[in-house]
Amino acid sequence: MVEILRQKDYNEKSLRQGGCSLRYWKTIISFLLSICVCVCALPGMTVTADAAGMTYQWITAREAVDGSDFTENPELAGVINDILDGNANVFYDAGFTKMVNTELGSSRVRNNGVSMYVGPVTEGETNVGTSCWIYANGVYYTLFGECTASGIAGSNSRKLDLKTTANRNFTYENFVAWGVRPEPGALIRTQCGHSLIVLDYNEEGITILDGNGDGKGLVAIREMAWNYQCFRAKYIIQPSQEHFDSLYGVAVTA
Numbered sequence: 231m232v233e234i235l236r237q238k239d240y241n242e243k244s245l246r247q248g249g250c251s252l253r254y255w256k257t258i259i260s261f262l263l264s265i266c267v268c269v270c271a272l273p274g275m276t277v278t279a280d281a282a283g284m285t286y287q288w289i290t291a292r293e294a295v296d297g298s299d300f301t302e303n304p305e306l307a308g309v310i311n312d313i314l315d316g317n318a319n320v321f322y323d324a325g326f327t328k329m330v331n332t333e334l335g336s337s338r339v340r341n342n343g344v345s346m347y348v349g350p351v352t353e354g355e356t357n358v359g360t361s362c363w364i365y366a367n368g369v370y371y372t373l374f375g376e377c378t379a380s381g382i383a384g385s386n387s388r389k390l391d392l393k394t395t396a397n398r399n400f401t402y403e404n405f406v407a408w409g410v411r412p413e414p415g416a417l418i419r420t421q422c423g424h425s426l427i428v429l430d431y432n433e434e435g436i437t438i439l440d441g442n443g444d445g446k447g448l449v450a451i452r453e454m455a456w457n458y459q460c461f462r463a464k465y466i467i468q469p470s471q472e473h474f475d476s477l478y479g480v481a482v483t484a
Contacts, residue, residue, distance in 0.1 A: 286452055286453060286454040286455070287452065287453040287454075288443075288444075288448075288450050288451070288452055289334070289450060289451040289452070289453070290334060290335035290448065290449075290450050290451075291334070291335060292314060292315070292333060292334045292335060295314065295334070295451060296311065297309070297310030297311040297314065299430075300413075300414045300429045300430045300437070301413055301414055303413070303478050303479070305477075305478045305479070306373075306413065306414065306478045309372065309373055310373075310414060310429075312372070313332075313369055313372055313373075313439075314333070314334045315333055315334075316331040316332050316333030316334075316336065317329070317332075317372065318330075318332045318365065318368035318369050318371075318372050319348055319349065319368050319371050319372045320332055320339070320346050320347070320348055320364055320365060320368035321346060321347045321348070321349065322346060322347075323347065324347050324358070326347065326349050326350050330346060332365060332368070332441065332449050333449065334449055334450065334451065335448070335449065335450070336447075336448075336449050337446055337447040337448050337449070338447055338449075339360070339361055339362070339364065339365040339441035339442050339447050339449065340360070340361065340442060340446065340447035341360055341361035341362075341442055341445075341447075342360065342447075343360065344360060345358050345359065345360060346358070346359065346360060346364045347364075348364060348367050348368045348371050348377050348379060349371070349377065351371075351377045357377045357379050358379070359379055361441065361442040361447075362424050362425040362426065362440055362441045362442045362443065363379065363425045364379065364441075365425070365440070365441030365442070365449065366417050366425035366426055366427055366440065366441065367379040367417070367425070369417075369427045369439060370415065370417045370427065370467070373414075373415045373469075374386065374387065374415065374469045374473065374474075374477065375477075376469075378417060378467045381419065381465065381467075383467050386469055386470055386472075386473035387467050387468060387469050387470065387473070388467070388468055388469075388470055389465055389466070389467050390408055390409070390465060390466045390467075390468075391464075391465045392408070392463045392464060392465055392466070393421075393464050393465065398421060398462040398463045398464070399461075399462055400436060400456065400461045400462070400463065401456050402431065402432070402433050402456055404463075405431055405436075408463075408466060409468075410428060410431070410466060410468070411428075411468050411474075412430075412431070413474075414427070414428065414429045414430065415427065415428070415468065415469065415474075416428040416466055416467070416468045417466070417467045417468070418461075418463050418464075418465070418466050418467075419463075419464045419465050419466075420461045420462060420463060420464055421462040421463070421464045422461075422462070424440070424443070424461070425440070426438045426439065426440040426443075426461075427439045427440065429451065434455065434456075435453060435454050435455040435456055436453075436454055436456065437451060437452070437453050437454075438451070438452050438454070439451050439452075440452065
């Protein structure tokens with residue numbers, strides 16, 4: 231069937247003479263391709279294409295991923311696992327008594343106007359918000375003990391402001407030039423107003439952890455090729471090398 235469609239000299243009339251129209255064969259091929267996509271996606275993983283046809287993979291099943299997938303540092307992997315289990319230090323109340331369960335695959339960090347809190351934090355620090363903003367800051371706080379919800383780096387973190395930089399696209403070359411750390415934890419605020427945590431990146435693509443990436447509060451890991459150009463960086467916050475080493479020692483990426 232496929233060989234017939236690949237012939238340059240075929241025509242619709244000849245196909246109809248065989249009892250089936252060209253439209254029929256196109257429908258069959260589309261159906262088979264859709265099956266291939268479904269088979270390639272493992273349980274808890276969803277392949278999505280955006281309007282431009284660029285694809286990326288959502289990972290939402292907790293059992294499908296482990297902290298050691300992103301680092302060989304056991305202490306860091308353990309904290310990442312705690313975060314994926316839902317312990318990102320995001321709370322429903324300013325007294326930090328009722329933690330929000332933000333387990334991978336949950337949908338509790340919606341942009342619905344209901345404020346959540348990260349902490350506990352030092353008095354005067356901004357630690358309240360919703361959606362991707364509060365989730366990314368909760369993850370960063372859990373990893374490094376500092377709240378950056380106001381977009382201001384703490385004393386043990388460093389901020390790279392890119393809002394006046396011409397080329398702010400997510401590319402491997404830019405990440406290297408910006409000094410994005412190879413181990414998990416960099417918090418990036420994008421030009422379009424999304425907050426995310428970098429888990430891993432290499433020449434092939436980037437893996438991020440974010441909340442509300444689907445607009446419905448979903449906590450997910452996303453694997454994307456660099457040609458997925460929906461993101462442009464506004465600023466990047468990372469721990470200083472000294473602070474990272476004091477918490478985790480020397481990091482080794484997976």
